[in-house]
Amino acid sequence: MSGALLYLPYAVAVWLFLAGAYGLVRSRHLVHSVLCLAVVQSSTYVLLLSIGFLAKAGAPIFNPPQVPPGSRSVDPVVQALTLTDIVVGATVTSLLLAMTIQIHRRKGTVDPHHLRLTRG
Numbered sequence: 001m002s003g004a005l006l007y008l009p010y011a012v013a014v015w016l017f018l019a020g021a022y023g024l025v026r027s028r029h030l031v032h033s034v035l036c037l038a039v040v041q042s043s044t045y046v047l048l049l050s051i052g053f054l055a056k057a058g059a060p061i062f063n064p065p066q067v068p069p070g071s072r073s074v075d076p077v078v079q080a081l082t083l084t085d086i087v088v089g090a091t092v093t094s095l096l097l098a099m100t101i102q103i104h105r106r107k108g109t110v111d112p113h114h115l116r117l118t119r120g
Contacts, residue, residue, distance in 0.1 A: 009050030016043035030100040030110040034093060043091040045082055052078025 020039030027033040057072040104110050 009046055009053070013043045013047040015051065016046060017038070028111055028113065030103065031097070031114060032101055033097045033112070034100060036097070038093050041085070041092070041118075044085055048082040048085060052082075082090065 003052040003058060017040055020036045020041075020043065023036035024033055024040065050077050053075050054072055055073045060073045062073070100110060103115070107115055109115065
């Protein structure tokens with residue numbers, strides 16, 4: 001694997017993060033902000049998977065007759081963290097969208113600049 005291709009997943013993760021952060025800063029709509037936050041969250045998936053990637057490595061399932069001792073395998077902890085990250089991201093996105101619906105019902109707008117501070 002060449003040197004440029006080695007860093008490509010990291011560059012994609014940084015690009016996704018920056019694109020989502022730029023959209024989040026420039027957003028004038030709450031739904032757009034939630035979707036940009038989901039893009040930022042997806043950069044963490046790419047980053048975690050690129051950290052845990054090993055070329056020509058097998059699954060972390062060891063069965064002595066088929067897998068010779070000392071063979072390479074990927075780290076299952078990174079895969080579990082990525083799966084957990086996806087579940088948490090989906091939960092946060094659905095919660096924020098539900099809150100956006102409630103804000104629209106109560107305030108009549110989804111523009112964050114037209115919302116005034118609420119006294120509690």
